[in-house]
Amino acid sequence: GLRRFPVGGGGNLEGYAFLDANDNRAREPSEPGVPGIVVILDGIQAVRTDQAGYFRFEGVIDGAHRITL
DSSP states (O other): OOOOOSEEEEEEEEEEOBOOTTOSSSOOTTSOBOTTOEEEETTTEEEEOOTTSEEEEEEEOSSOOOEEO
């Protein structure tokens, strides 16, 4: 099928890649971010996390998206 490019909208999608030591799917203050991880939006666009594990996609269209590492 034809996939829509995920950018060109008015939203941003951002977050952190981190080591979830207690497996609760929430970042605790003691859980460090992971730098240098490639984060992929909808299998099309990629960014790399910064030193704190932070990533951001700008201009994302509304709707459901898939993030993979």
